[in-house]
Amino acid sequence: MKFPRIQIRNALFCLTITVVMMLLNTDAHAQTPTDDIMMPSGQVCAAVMYSHASWDQYWQGTTKLTNGNVGTLTTQSVSPMAAIGIFNWLNAYVGINYISAQPSAGTLAGTYGWQDAGIWLKYEPLNRSFGPGSIHGEAVFGFTGPVGNYAPEYPYSLGLGCTNTSLGGILEYEHESGAYVRGEAAYNERGTTTISEDYYYTTQQYYSNQVAIPEAVNYTATAGYRIPSGEWYAEGFFSGQHTNGGFDIRQWQAPFPSNQMDFTLVGADAHYYPPMLKGFGTLGIIVEGSYVLTGRNVGQTTNLAAGLTYQFNVWGHRD
Amino acid sequence: MKKHLCISASACIAIFIVSSLFIQSCKKPDIPTQVTVPEYSFSSLDSNGGNWKPLLLTSNSQIAVSAPDSINSTAYQQELASMKSMASSLSSYQSNSIQYWGTNPLIVWEEIAQNLTAKYNLPPQPDATPDANGNYYGVPSSATPTAYPPFPFAHPPYSVRMSAYWSAAEFDALIAAWHYKYLYNRPAPYKTDKTVPTALPQTNLPSYPSENAVIAAVAAVILDNMFPLDSVYIDSKATELENVSLWSGMNVQSDVSAGDALGRAVAAVYIARSKTDGMKNAQPARLNGPHVQDSINTVAQNSFGWQWKNLETPQRPIGIAPLYGSVKPWFIPSIAAIRPGPPPAVGSPAFNTAVAELQGYANSLTDGQRSIALEWNDGGGSYTPPEHWNRIAFTSIINNQLNPLRTARVFAYLNTGMMDAAISCWDTKYFYDYPRPSDAAGIKTDIGLPNFPSYSSGHASFSWAAATVLSALFPGDAATFSSDATDAANSRVYARIHYRFDCDAGTQTGQTCGNAAVAVMKADGAN
Numbered sequence: 001m002k003f004p005r006i007q008i009r010n011a012l013f014c015l016t017i018t019v020v021m022m023l024l025n026t027d028a029h030a031q032t033p034t035d036d037i038m039m040p041s042g043q044v045c046a047a048v049m050y051s052h053a054s055w056d057q058y059w060q061g062t063t064k065l066t067n068g069n070v071g072t073l074t075t076q077s078v079s080p081m082a083a084i085g086i087f088n089w090l091n092a093y094v095g096i097n098y099i100s101a102q103p104s105a106g107t108l109a110g111t112y113g114w115q116d117a118g119i120w121l122k123y124e125p126l127n128r129s130f131g132p133g134s135i136h137g138e139a140v141f142g143f144t145g146p147v148g149n150y151a152p153e154y155p156y157s158l159g160l161g162c163t164n165t166s167l168g169g170i171l172e173y174e175h176e177s178g179a180y181v182r183g184e185a186a187y188n189e190r191g192t193t194t195i196s197e198d199y200y201y202t203t204q205q206y207y208s209n210q211v212a213i214p215e216a217v218n219y220t221a222t223a224g225y226r227i228p229s230g231e232w233y234a235e236g237f238f239s240g241q242h243t244n245g246g247f248d249i250r251q252w253q254a255p256f257p258s259n260q261m262d263f264t265l266v267g268a269d270a271h272y273y274p275p276m277l278k279g280f281g282t283l284g285i286i287v288e289g290s291y292v293l294t295g296r297n298v299g300q301t302t303n304l305a306a307g308l309t310y311q312f313n314v315w316g317h318r319d
Numbered sequence: 320m321k322k323h324l325c326i327s328a329s330a331c332i333a334i335f336i337v338s339s340l341f342i343q344s345c346k347k348p349d350i351p352t353q354v355t356v357p358e359y360s361f362s363s364l365d366s367n368g369g370n371w372k373p374l375l376l377t378s379n380s381q382i383a384v385s386a387p388d389s390i391n392s393t394a395y396q397q398e399l400a401s402m403k404s405m406a407s408s409l410s411s412y413q414s415n416s417i418q419y420w421g422t423n424p425l426i427v428w429e430e431i432a433q434n435l436t437a438k439y440n441l442p443p444q445p446d447a448t449p450d451a452n453g454n455y456y457g458v459p460s461s462a463t464p465t466a467y468p469p470f471p472f473a474h475p476p477y478s479v480r481m482s483a484y485w486s487a488a489e490f491d492a493l494i495a496a497w498h499y500k501y502l503y504n505r506p507a508p509y510k511t512d513k514t515v516p517t518a519l520p521q522t523n524l525p526s527y528p529s530e531n532a533v534i535a536a537v538a539a540v541i542l543d544n545m546f547p548l549d550s551v552y553i554d555s556k557a558t559e560l561e562n563v564s565l566w567s568g569m570n571v572q573s574d575v576s577a578g579d580a581l582g583r584a585v586a587a588v589y590i591a592r593s594k595t596d597g598m599k600n601a602q603p604a605r606l607n608g609p610h611v612q613d614s615i616n617t618v619a620q621n622s623f624g625w626q627w628k629n630l631e632t633p634q635r636p637i638g639i640a641p642l643y644g645s646v647k648p649w650f651i652p653s654i655a656a657i658r659p660g661p662p663p664a665v666g667s668p669a670f671n672t673a674v675a676e677l678q679g680y681a682n683s684l685t686d687g688q689r690s691i692a693l694e695w696n697d698g699g700g701s702y703t704p705p706e707h708w709n710r711i712a713f714t715s716i717i718n719n720q721l722n723p724l725r726t727a728r729v730f731a732y733l734n735t736g737m738m739d740a741a742i743s744c745w746d747t748k749y750f751y752d753y754p755r756p757s758d759a760a761g762i763k764t765d766i767g768l769p770n771f772p773s774y775s776s777g778h779a780s781f782s783w784a785a786a787t788v789l790s791a792l793f794p795g796d797a798a799t800f801s802s803d804a805t806d807a808a809n810s811r812v813y814a815r816i817h818y819r820f821d822c823d824a825g826t827q828t829g830q831t832c833g834n835a836a837v838a839v840m841k842a843d844g845a846n
Contacts, residue, residue: 068445068632107630109681109763149686151693154765192348196693199702199710201437205430208350252444253700254767 038124038138039085042316049079049286049307055299061248062296071105073156073299077115079307084314089127093120096147101156108155115158118144126171133175140186142166152211153195155254162213162257163191178226180235185219193257202247202258211258214245234270239290249297259297265290271309281312353430354713356421360520361722365845368724369498372843373491374649374731375588379498382584384577386503387527390511398571399508399515406516406568413566417518420563424531425489425726426716428538429709431556432482433702435546439473442699442770445633454606455633464547471545475697475777476643476741479705480598481545483649483738484589486730488537492585493724496533496578500525508571517568528577529570530723535560536582544590596647601640612637619752625665625759627752627772638771644746649735650835654746657831659824661751662774665759673818674760680813681762688813689765695778695810696766704778704807705737708785711803715793728845733788736836740784741777743828748772756815766814776817779825780832782807787833791840804829 039045056072057064081095096117102110119142126137145163146152152161168186190213198209224235246260267290273282288305292298369379376382388394409417420427445455457468464470471477505527509515524530539557543550561579564570570578603610616626629635648654663669680688697704712733716726753774756762769777786804790797808826811817 105632107757107764107768109765151689153693155767196690197696197701198694199433199437199707201434201700201702205352205434205437205702206350207352207354207430210348210350212347212350250700251441253441 038088038122038127039083039091039311041085041087042314043085043311044314045083045309045311047081047083047286047307047309049077049081049305051075051077051079051288051303051305053077053301053303055292055301058299059295059297060251064300067252069106069108070103073101073103075099075101089124091122093122093142094118099158101158103156111150111154111156111158113150113158114148115146115150116144116164117147118142118164120166130173133173133180136170136172136174138170140166140168140170142168145191151196152193152257153197153200153254157255157257160190160213160257161193161195162211165189165191174226178228178233180222180224180226182222182224183220184222185217188216188218190215195257200256202256211256213258214243214260216241216243216261218242230273231275232270232272234268236266236268237290238264238266240264246297255297261295261297263292263295263298265292265301267291267303281310284309284311353419354426354710356423356426356713356717358422358520359717359720361422361522362720363722363725364522364524365497365722365724366501367844369494369496369501371494371497371724371728371845373494374487374735374839375592376491376495376585379495381588382495382581384495384499384528384581387505387573387577390505395571395573398573399512402508402565402568402571403512403515405565406518409518409566413562414518416559417563417567420531420560422519423716423721423723423726424534424560424563425723425730426713428485428489428534428542428556429482429706429713429730431538431553432478432485432542433706433710435542435549435553436473436478436481436706437700437702438549439469439471439546440478440700440703441468441472442474443468443472449633450605452606452608454636456605456635458602458605460604461547469548472639473546473703474639475703475705475781476601476640476646476745477545478703479734479738479741479781480593480646481542482705482709482730482734484545484593485538485541486727486734487649488541488586488589489534490724490727490731491588492533492537492582493530493727495581495585496528496530497724499528499577499581500530503527505574507569509568515568519567519569524722526570527574528581529561529564529574530578531564531569532561532575532578533582533585534723536579537586540583540586541589544593592647597642597645601643601646603637603641606636610637611641615641615749615752623661623664623751625752625754627754628758629770630755630757630768631770635770638749639769640745640771641749644742644749646742648739648742650839651739651743651832654743657743657828658747658750659775659828662753662818662820662824665754669820670759670818673820674756674762676819677756677760677762677812677815680815684765684813688809691806692765692810692814695807696814697778698767698769704781705734705741705785707807708733708737708781708789711785711800712789715789715796719793725845728840728843729789729792732792732836732840733785736784736788736833737781739835740780740825740829740832743832744775744777744780744825745771747775747824747828748777753821756818762815764815766816768816773817774821775824775828776808776811776821777825778811778817779804779808779822780829783826783829784833784836785829787830788836788840791833791837 054072054074057066077097077099079097083093097115099115100112122138122140124138143165146161150158166186166188170184172182174180193211195209200206218241220237220239222235222237226233242262243260246258249255269288271286273284286307290303292300443456449455459468459470459472461470504525507526509517535557539554542553561575564575619626697707751774752772755773782804786800789800808822
């Protein structure tokens with residue numbers, strides 16, 4: 001079953017979903033809807049992702065440790081999200097996370113609840129043919145913030161508890177064969193987190209319940225292949241985050257929202273569109289896996305995720 | 320496929336707007352690293368303060384302070400000229416230091432003590448591999464303070480003792496200072512010479528010996544002893560405070576030298592007590608065979624049918640300071656005599672009721688309850704509950720515009736009262752050696768489980784001793800103190816690391832120890 005090329009590109013927007021799910025996590029793969037696909041005006045893609053992440057080793061500063069009082073920390077999340085094609089060159093995204101974090105050892109209780117929600121705008125100023133293929137460039141502006149009332153300072157906290165304003169760029173080159181490469185980077189400005197204690201000690205004291213969270217940059221390099229019929233694509237990626245400031249987890253202590261959290265990871269994902277429901281929209285299945293290679297004040301997380309995407313026409317342009 | 324222009328004008332404008340929003344949000348807030356102490360004038364100078372009863376000194380003249388030179392002497396005039404020239408041309412560092420120390424340096428020293436406590440309040444991390452005895456954990460040693468784990472481990476028994484010695488020594492030293500101030504009645508330099516520039520409020524307090532120098536010297540000696548690895552920092556702060564007395568036009572050099580000598584001598588009396596108060600034996604050194612926790616556990620098992628154990632992995636073989644209950648108290652004649660009766664037997668109806676309450680919180684904790692549980696945690700990495708209470712006292716001290724002598728009295732009775740409560744609590748904990756809810760009932764917690772037995776609650780003990788003392792000092796704020804102490808005790812039950820009866824028992828002994836401190840305080844001549 002062949003999909004018209006433009007339809008493929010519309011449907012492929014939902015690649016975004018694979019990382020939107022992680023956008024809202026502190027161990028995020030990336031912080032922006034991170035592909036080059038733009039939805040045409042009038043199309044909506046609804047999706048839900050389930051992820052299962054776990055680590056039994058973490059970095060206390062730059063020292064890798066296991067902690068018998070944690071064992072293995074398993075974090076599961078369910079992330080419903082949607083993307084809306086406002087104009088062909090402007091898309092909006094919304095997403096929210098529900099998370100459960102459970103240790104396998106120790107006396108501390110696990111946590112669960114709504115985490116953060118976010119909204120992004122993606123603007124495509126660059127879209128042109130280039131040699132035997134095409135080149136695309138997008139700018140993404142995003143805003144996320146906590147919606148659950150989780151305690152950010154809790155050792156198994158669901159999130160950082162602060163707002164995150166991000167600005168990023170994406171550049172992709174797609175060869176006519178279907179192979180493509182993509183690079184992206186984003187700058188994340190974090191807000192202030194409120195904790196219950198009105199004194200805390202990082203590398204010095206603070207007589208306050210306000211914690212300034214340092215800004216972070218993240219980046220991803222991706223290489224992949226889309227089959228010409230559009231029925232599936234698969235890609236591998238290398239991603240990283242660097243936090244500009246913050247402090248290292250103190251000796252044998254719990255993490256804290258203003259830690260300096262850095263990491264690199266590798267992963268792969270694939271998206272398959274089974275040829276069904278023609279005329280009612282496009283259904284897709286995503287699978288993704290990633291593994292943290294290096295880190296600072298983060299867990300060495302193995303993450304597996306799967307989800308469903310459903311793209312359909314709401315107004316105007318029909319596919 | 321549509322071809323868009325690479326970058327259109329509207330795109331540029333949009334990106335510019337977004338970037339400027341960004342840059343605006345880049346402003347990081349200024350998070351305070353110090354409690355603001357507004358400059359205030361003292362409600363009273365307590366000219367009779369030299370006659371108040373010290374806590375440890377035998378009299379206000381136990382330490383001799385010789386008479387100062389006359390203000391008409393050449394020596395004094397030279398000092399005055401030298402100080403005046405310093406005070407007339409302050410660098411920005413000097414001005415900032417004067418601001419930093421302000422009108423009540425004792426509050427600033429208490430903050431320094433809080434921050435040093437937080438810095439050193441780190442439970443030892445397990446070694447990668449166990450030693451020949453199967454033990455993973457080192458023990459800090461004052462003999463080798465830099466070996467891992469560094470000395471001290473500033474847990475609550477340690478921090479309350481540190482504060483008690485520091486604040487009681489300050490109080491006694493300032494009683495002596497007030498005695499000599501009014502005995503020698505040397506006027507402040509700005510009284511003798513109206514052209515002395517003063518950067519702090521002028522008062523009628525005689526200036527010899529300098530109270531700031533007394534405060535600095537006592538703090539240096541006691542805190543150097545308690546935090547030896549930070550002695551360079553502590554001594555530099557003491558020197559800075561003594562210099563501030565000169566830079567601000569408050570004192571001349573001989574005022575400062577006499578105050579420094581007096582402070583050091585009084586602190587030495589307290590250090591001598593500290594060497595024999597039993598703290599040396601409170602925490603055994605690294606295991607080398609059977610140890611005190613073993614015998615405590617055996618006795619408890621035989622007497623009561625239960626015993627406590629640490630629930631960490633790897634397991635810590637000894638609790639924190641198992642013999643702290645034998646440390647010398649300040650006001651309680653017999654710690655054993657005020658020890659509460661036993662907790663309910665594990666599995667008894669009273670035990671089951673207490674566990675049911677905890678399970679209720681495990682199933683559904685309100686946001687307000689969780690907030691209290693976290694706000695009062697004051698666990699590893701924090702400044703500990705006793706220092707939390709010292710901070711609560713700041714507000715009342717400032718609002719009542721207390722002079723340094725009265726401020727020292729507040730800290731002295733607050734901390735010695737809390738220390739007696741800590742001794743009683745630790746005596747109780749290791750006498751009954753009662754297992755935690757996580758151990759006896761499998762309850763999960765919202766904060767980390769401290770490394771000592773359950774009954775009774777330290778938070779309840781410290782907090783009710785503190786609330787009792789502070790309410791006697793500041794009756795108008797009594798409702799706040801009671802509410803805070805109630806929250807502190809409840810926090811442990813909301814977090815499910817204590818049974819309700821742990822907190823009830825701690826509340827009782829806390830009030831008993833607070834009342835014992837108040838009884839001595841009310842008879843010290845200050846009211």
